[in-house]
Amino acid sequence: MTTLQTVFEKARADKRAALIGYLPAGFPTKDGAVAAATAMVEAGCDVIEIGLPYSDPLMDGPTIQAAVHQALTGGTRIADVMRTVEGVAKTGAAVLVMTYWNPIDRYGAERFARDLAGAGGAGTITPDLTPEEAAPWRRFSAEAGIDTVFLVAPSSTGERIQAVAECCTGFVYAASLMGVTGARESVGVAAEGLVKRTRAHTDLPVCVGLGVGTGAQAAEVAGYADGVIVGSAFIRRLLDAPDEATGLASVRELAAELAAGVRA
Amino acid sequence: MSTEGTLITAADLAGGGVAGNDPDVHGRFGVFGGRFVPEALIPALDEVAKAYQDAKADVAFLREFDHLLRTYAGRPTAVTEVRRFGEVAGGARVLLKREDLTHTGAHKINNVLGQALLTRRLGKTRVIAETGAGQHGVATATACALLGLECVIYMGEVDCERQALNVARMKLLGARVVPVANGSRTLKDAINEAFRDWVTNVDTTHYLFGTVAGPHPFPEIVRDFARIIGVEARRQVLELTGRLPDAVAAAVGGGSNAIGIFHAFIGDPGVALHGYEAGGHGLASGEHALTLTEGSIGVLHGARTYVLQDDEGQTIESHSISAGLDYPGVGPEHAWLKDTGRATYHGVTDDEAMEAFSLLARTEGIIPAIESAHALAGTIKLGRELGPEATILVNLSGRGDKDMGTAMKYFNL
Numbered sequence: 001m002t003t004l005q006t007v008f009e010k011a012r013a014d015k016r017a018a019l020i021g022y023l024p025a026g027f028p029t030k031d032g033a034v035a036a037a038t039a040m041v042e043a044g045c046d047v048i049e050i051g052l053p054y055s056d057p058l059m060d061g062p063t064i065q066a067a068v069h070q071a072l073t074g075g076t077r078i079a080d081v082m083r084t085v086e087g088v089a090k091t092g093a094a095v096l097v098m099t100y101w102n103p104i105d106r107y108g109a110e111r112f113a114r115d116l117a118g119a120g121g122a123g124t125i126t127p128d129l130t131p132e133e134a135a136p137w138r139r140f141s142a143e144a145g146i147d148t149v150f151l152v153a154p155s156s157t158g159e160r161i162q163a164v165a166e167c168c169t170g171f172v173y174a175a176s177l178m179g180v181t182g183a184r185e186s187v188g189v190a191a192e193g194l195v196k197r198t199r200a201h202t203d204l205p206v207c208v209g210l211g212v213g214t215g216a217q218a219a220e221v222a223g224y225a226d227g228v229i230v231g232s233a234f235i236r237r238l239l240d241a242p243d244e245a246t247g248l249a250s251v252r253e254l255a256a257e258l259a260a261g262v263r264a
Numbered sequence: 265m266s267t268e269g270t271l272i273t274a275a276d277l278a279g280g281g282v283a284g285n286d287p288d289v290h291g292r293f294g295v296f297g298g299r300f301v302p303e304a305l306i307p308a309l310d311e312v313a314k315a316y317q318d319a320k321a322d323v324a325f326l327r328e329f330d331h332l333l334r335t336y337a338g339r340p341t342a343v344t345e346v347r348r349f350g351e352v353a354g355g356a357r358v359l360l361k362r363e364d365l366t367h368t369g370a371h372k373i374n375n376v377l378g379q380a381l382l383t384r385r386l387g388k389t390r391v392i393a394e395t396g397a398g399q400h401g402v403a404t405a406t407a408c409a410l411l412g413l414e415c416v417i418y419m420g421e422v423d424c425e426r427q428a429l430n431v432a433r434m435k436l437l438g439a440r441v442v443p444v445a446n447g448s449r450t451l452k453d454a455i456n457e458a459f460r461d462w463v464t465n466v467d468t469t470h471y472l473f474g475t476v477a478g479p480h481p482f483p484e485i486v487r488d489f490a491r492i493i494g495v496e497a498r499r500q501v502l503e504l505t506g507r508l509p510d511a512v513a514a515a516v517g518g519g520s521n522a523i524g525i526f527h528a529f530i531g532d533p534g535v536a537l538h539g540y541e542a543g544g545h546g547l548a549s550g551e552h553a554l555t556l557t558e559g560s561i562g563v564l565h566g567a568r569t570y571v572l573q574d575d576e577g578q579t580i581e582s583h584s585i586s587a588g589l590d591y592p593g594v595g596p597e598h599a600w601l602k603d604t605g606r607a608t609y610h611g612v613t614d615d616e617a618m619e620a621f622s623l624l625a626r627t628e629g630i631i632p633a634i635e636s637a638h639a640l641a642g643t644i645k646l647g648r649e650l651g652p653e654a655t656i657l658v659n660l661s662g663r664g665d666k667d668m669g670t671a672m673k674y675f676n677l
Contacts, residue, residue, distance in 0.1 A: 072578070127302050
């Protein structure tokens, strides 16, 4: 298993930001997700976030909603998520699972942490688990040897950033803007300030996500953050492609553009 | 509370002085409640919680809320004894708390007036809300029209079709109605979409949550603004009968009307509290909204509570003939009342509810909302168990005008 620590050490040695790509398990199909993530890694992604499809994705925009809906309609279950993690981990990338809290809660938090570690996963990102509710998950993750990543937002006060950062291992996820997931014309102006404010509370790497979708945006964010997170833009490529082969080529092309961006 | 002066006092809004009845500092009722939301929303939730605590202690706020409840919503509402209906319910003495007589025709007006005043206090100019049947949407649009607030209502596409009349009412009241086309295209998806709007526009916008579910502090705030129902009813029943009722009955969807009438009685151990959930086509059919009676503990829409979910935590779509009860979650305080044994929850099928709906119309000349008809159907069973010595207080949470389309189809009228 490649750890987040290894990824960020390597990126730092290369004097660049890390590139983190997101894709839900089961999208466009169960095998297609592994193929797409593999293409993303081959073209330059250091970390892959595998989304766990959930029926009520209340912080996701239309693109990820559409992908998740397709994954659930295709019968994607947690066992498929674990198999996807296992498949993608073979590429040598660090693999995280990004999920709303309820599926972990229902599966059993201790069991989920153990199974994810067993599948070669490096950790989780849990966007709706607040520090106040996170203690058991942090304990089970530590026992299983996987990282816990939580989010800070432009609205976060110093006190909240402190509380969130204390829960994080691996890195801190800084949401670039107030809003749902999705590629945008420009990355939120609040992002750079948020990264600065977050650094005052932690020595962990700080990565920026939400709204990043082009090489130029990746380069801009890489100027002040330790990692650049891209999700919806990859999914958009797959949704718009007429067939799977075209989709894979398109994803590979975007990953290469972004990888050049974080090295600019 | 005095009968002169204000209806509302700070004590009426608080947990009624009953120990353990208010959530802890994290908004938990026992293991239920809390906050499971994106971090981006935490400051807004903190801001709402603080503004509410300040408002509750501010006599000017209480006076204004009280004034609106009296002169605009039509409070206090009557308690009506229904003898002919009671004969069917085992001869029990049945008393209806008439929330159907409020302005806009349902108990929802109590909460929206309180939260609309809170919106103004927060310095926000835009209100968003979710709605299922359209009752909360209509009430919200009404309060926004009254206070000059911009109003956007999220409503599932399916619900927009089956509640077209309420869509028209909201538009007439100046609200923008946004049909939600994702997921199951019903209430739960409207809530998801409202949260997405809120996180994007939180600087200008208050999310006027419509039930006692969602992240802290919504379960507490909505409960407190609905609490007047039980506060009034308790006094009225004492005046009318000289004693407390043996049981209080209410329908439970998200749970706001039920908590509103239950809450003033929680400290009265002799008063049984019965909540009636929508059994839809029956448990065996899988088409129901039996969240408390058949669901399991999980997290939905920001709170830990009972949820209809599959073995992997995916929400299962609910069903009810009553759009207002058609929700796969429930307020966390109800989950806590269930697990502590203080309240008991039961299922009532579509057919049982519709029978009670028509029975109240024919025996008493009152057409109830189909939501409230679930409580009436439960009362018939309860009255037959308890017998003629018993007094049962029922929350008649709304009137049935909005349900005429459903009734015409169901009864071939």
